[in-house]
Amino acid sequence: xxxxxxxxxxxxxxxxxxxxxxxxxxxxxxxxxxxxxxxxxxxxxxxxxxxxxxxxxxxxxxxxxxxxxxxxxxxxxxxxxxxxxxxxxxxxxxxxxxxxxxxxxxxxxxxxxxxxxxxxxxxxxxxxxxxxxxxxxxxxxxxxxxxxxxxxxxxxxxxxxxxxxxxxxxxxxxxxxxxxxxxxxxxxxxxxxxxxxxxxxxxxxxxxxxxxxxxxxxxxxxxxxxxxxxxxxxxxxxxxxxxxxxxxxxxxxxxxxxxxxxxxxxxxxxxxxxxxxxxxxxxxxxxxxxxxxxxxxxxxxxxxxxxxxxxxxxxxxxxxxxxxxxxxxxxxxxxxxxxxxxxxxxxxxxxxxxxxxxxxxxxxxxxxxxxxxxxxxxxxxxxxxxxxxxxxxxxxxxxxxxxxxxxxxxxxxxxxxxxxxxxxxxxxxxxxxxxxxxxxxxxxxxxxxxxxxxxxxxxxxxxxxxxxxxxxxxxxxxxxxxxxxxxxxx
Ligand SMILES: *[C@@H]1O[C@H](CO)[C@@H](O)[C@H](O)[C@H]1NC(C)=O
Ligand SMILES: *[C@@H]1O[C@H](CO)[C@@H](O)[C@H](O)[C@H]1NC(C)=O
Numbered sequence: 001x002x003x004x005x006x007x008x009x010x011x012x013x014x015x016x017x018x019x020x021x022x023x024x025x026x027x028x029x030x031x032x033x034x035x036x037x038x039x040x041x042x043x044x045x046x047x048x049x050x051x052x053x054x055x056x057x058x059x060x061x062x063x064x065x066x067x068x069x070x071x072x073x074x075x076x077x078x079x080x081x082x083x084x085x086x087x088x089x090x091x092x093x094x095x096x097x098x099x100x101x102x103x104x105x106x107x108x109x110x111x112x113x114x115x116x117x118x119x120x121x122x123x124x125x126x127x128x129x130x131x132x133x134x135x136x137x138x139x140x141x142x143x144x145x146x147x148x149x150x151x152x153x154x155x156x157x158x159x160x161x162x163x164x165x166x167x168x169x170x171x172x173x174x175x176x177x178x179x180x181x182x183x184x185x186x187x188x189x190x191x192x193x194x195x196x197x198x199x200x201x202x203x204x205x206x207x208x209x210x211x212x213x214x215x216x217x218x219x220x221x222x223x224x225x226x227x228x229x230x231x232x233x234x235x236x237x238x239x240x241x242x243x244x245x246x247x248x249x250x251x252x253x254x255x256x257x258x259x260x261x262x263x264x265x266x267x268x269x270x271x272x273x274x275x276x277x278x279x280x281x282x283x284x285x286x287x288x289x290x291x292x293x294x295x296x297x298x299x300x301x302x303x304x305x306x307x308x309x310x311x312x313x314x315x316x317x318x319x320x321x322x323x324x325x326x327x328x329x330x331x332x333x334x335x336x337x338x339x340x341x342x343x344x345x346x347x348x349x350x351x352x353x354x355x356x357x358x359x360x361x362x363x364x365x366x367x368x369x370x371x372x373x374x375x376x377x378x379x380x381x382x383x384x385x386x387x388x389x390x391x392x393x394x395x396x397x398x399x400x401x402x403x404x405x406x407x408x409x410x411x412x413x414x415x416x417x418x419x420x421x422x423x424x425x426x427x428x429x430x431x432x433x434x435x436x437x438x439x440x441x442x443x444x445x446x447x448x449x450x451x452x453x454x455x456x457x458x459x460x461x462x463x464x465x466x467x468x469x470x471x472x473x474x475x476x477x478x479x480x481x482x483x484x485x486x487x488x489x490x
Contacts, residue, residue, distance in 0.1 A: 010079075034059040034141070037280040039134035040112040043067040046100040049108075050093035056109065058141045074152040075107040076134065079168075081159025081185065082125075086118040090274045095156070098279040102315065111135060117160065127186045128160050129196065132167025139172050150174045155203070158182040158272055159222075162208070163189055166198030166227075168208075181208040181228060182270035186220040198227045205229055205319045209274055210237040212267035221268050226325035232313055234274060234286075236294045236333050239265040242334030274338055278314020281337040287437055288328035289342070297329040300344030300392035303436035310436065331394040340394040342436035347407075350427040350450070351385025358382050361410040364393055365459070366433075370400030375408075385426070402442045405431055408459035425454030433464050445467060 004043065034057075042052040054067035076099050080092060090111060099108045113134075116127040135155070142148040153176040157165030162184035168180050183200045189197045200206050206228035213224040213233070222237070230452065235241060243266035278285065290309040291302035291366065308320040311328060332338035360383055365374040373395035383389055407428070428451050431444040444462035451460035453465070 018153050034137065037134045037137060037378065038113070038116065039131050039138075041138055042110045042112055043069060044093075044096045044100075044110055046097075046104065049096035049100065052110070052112070056138070058138045061145065061214055064146070068103055069107055070239060071146060071148060073105040073107060074103065074154065075109060075148075076103075077109045077111060077139075077153065077155045077165075079131070079135065079155065079157040079161030079362075080113070080354045081157075082121060083114060086114055088112075088114070089269075091158075091269055091276075094299045095272055095276055098276040102279040102282070104478045111161075111164075113164070122188060125160060125163075125185065128164040129167055131161075131164040132169075133171060135168035136171035137331045139168065139176065143172075150314050151177045151204075154178045154180070156180045156182065156275070157184070157198070159185045159268065159281060163197045166202040166206075167196065169202030170195060170199075176203045177401045178205045178207070179203040179228075180275065181206065182483075183209060183211045183213075183222040183229060186213065186223040187218065190220065197223075200227070200229050200321075200325070205321065207317050208232065209234065209271040209313070211235075211240055211269075211271040211274070212265075213237045214239060214267075221261060221265075222271075226327055228325065229321045230311060230317060230328060232311075232325050232328045232330065232331055233294065234270070234288075234313070234338075236297075236329065238267075240270040240334075241332065243270065270488065273336060274332065275314045277336045277338050278312070278316065281339070282316070284337045284339040285316060286330055286332060286339045287311070287342070288313050288330040289436060290326055291329050292327070294329055299390050300342075300346075300434075301390060302329065303342055303344050303392075303434055303439075305439050331392075333396050340396050341398060342392060342394045344390060344432075344434040344436070345393055346388060346390045346432040346434075347428060348388045348430070349383055349385060349453075350429070351424075353424075353426055354381065354385050356384035360455075361412070363406075363408040363410060363459070365406040366395065366399050366402060367404040367406075368399030368402045371397050373397040373399055374406075383426070392416055397474045401438075401440070402444075403464055404437070405433065405444050405462045406459040407431065407453060407462070409453050409455045409457070411456040414458045425452045426456065426459060427451070428453050428462075430465065441468075460484065 038059055041056040043054050043056055045053060052057050055063065056069060057063040058069055078095060080088060096108050099106060110416055113131045116131060117124050128471040139150065139153060143150055150172065155165040155168060162181035165179050169176050179202055184198050196203065208228035208231045210222050210231060210233045217224050233480065260454045269429060287310050289302045291297040296302055302375065308318065311318050311320060313330065331340050331342060358381060360380050362378055362380060363375045366372060376395055378391060378393055380389060380391060429446055433444065434441045443465045445465035446462055453460045
């Protein structure tokens with residue numbers, strides 16, 4: 001408390017000077033001096049994931065044995081972010097618990113930098129350098145004194161903690177295996193150079209989830225630019241489903257005001273819960289797809305898995321390392337388990353007269369071997385006569401192999417004179433559907449050769465065509481992927 005009140009410009013200046021010196025490479029003698037370490041390393045246990053029962057102390061060999069650190073298993077190091085209350089947030093024990101459920105023999109360490117994390121945001125943001133240095137010293141100590149393989153170390157940092165993890169990774173003498181950045185903080189880091197923020201150089205593999213990247217880059221809570229080998233933007237990365245005000249009010253009614261703090265950061269914190277989801281629901285892995293823009297993803301143009309274009313979100317990510325950062329997208333549910341199934345739908349709208357309409361509401365129903373998903377609502381930004389349109393739909397239901405499809409063009413919710421005066425219908429012969437999760441393509445045919453699709457009229461029904469596209473040989477595949485990338489860059 002004393003220190004907090006006393007934290008002024010001088011102290012901050014001292015912090016910054018210290019960092020400059022640290023970056024310039026302090027002498028080796030000082031490096032074995034652990035006195036400057038203020039962060040604490042709490043080895044949590046599966047039995048009490050929410051309690052700090054034992055601290056590992058750099059320089060004190062016996063603390064490892066006292067805390068039952070398992071030197072033959074892997075270690076997760078969890079780094080929290082900025083905190084208003086000065087206390088751990090409720091996600092910490094949830095993540096610890098999920099890590100132990102998935103890897104019961106592992107060591108889950110929570111880095112406690114709460115004192116430095118409860119300052120004014122810019123002060124706490126500057127402290128990430130010292131926290132990163134603390135963590136790096138701790139890891140180097142384990143490596144040097146116990147030959148603990150850094151190949152066993154996975155850092156997980158949330159918000160400011162993601163940048164602390166990145167700094168730690170850049171300072172360790174050998175590279176740690178993996179860093180997962182959970183919605184790394186945006187303010188002061190969006191335009192920062194790689195050494196003082198999370199970047200792909202900080203570990204053998206760096207994966208990042210971006211869940212709350214709204215507004216102009218310097219105002220966005222989460223960093224907008226890609227900072228890892230793989231950067232996943234669930235639901236476009238801007239805002240997460242279930243985090244709107246209505247949902248917040250429902251939760252307050254249910255649980256009272258205690259979790260208001262959580263609600264404010266709902267989208268930001270979703271990054272953590274998506275990772276927890278990947279630990280707990282192994283059999284329901286969420287798939288993300290590489291895409292140049294979220295607009296192209298919304299059109300369903302990016303559901304390819306060729307050449308590592310798709311990947312698992314979270315714990316079981318495939319370590320794909322490309323020279324350029326890879327941006328990936330997916331949709332999710334509003335609650336855990338978050339997994340949905342993605343489909344690209346392609347339709348050619350035949351029209352006798354030349355008609356263009358914007359923002360048209362549709363309902364699509366899919367029927368398959370396992371289940372069905374009815375009345376999935378979507379809006380087409382534009383449709384016009386004799387043109388093909390592609391769009392993305394998704395459902396939480398595992399439909400299995402597709403058998404039948406219904407399409408309905410809805411009335412506008414408001415009364416529109418133009419629709420009343422000029423009733424209009426398109427004609428549709430085929431609907432092409434590609435599943436992201438199975439990579440299977442199905443062509444649906446109208447049962448009568450062509451079906452009428454009129455606004456406000458009943459649904460048009462399509463069944464699997466008798467002749468299906470044959471699976472493409474190599475040459476064809478190449479051509480198709482070229483088409484895809486052309487779409488992507490379009
Ligand atoms: C340490 O972890 C290994 C697996 O990595 C496991 O076989 C062993 O039982 C663990 N030791 C203790 C004491 O829990
Ligand atoms: C659309 O194409 C069909 C034939 O495929 C044609 O009969 C019709 O006139 C075309 N509509 C327009 C608006 O060009």
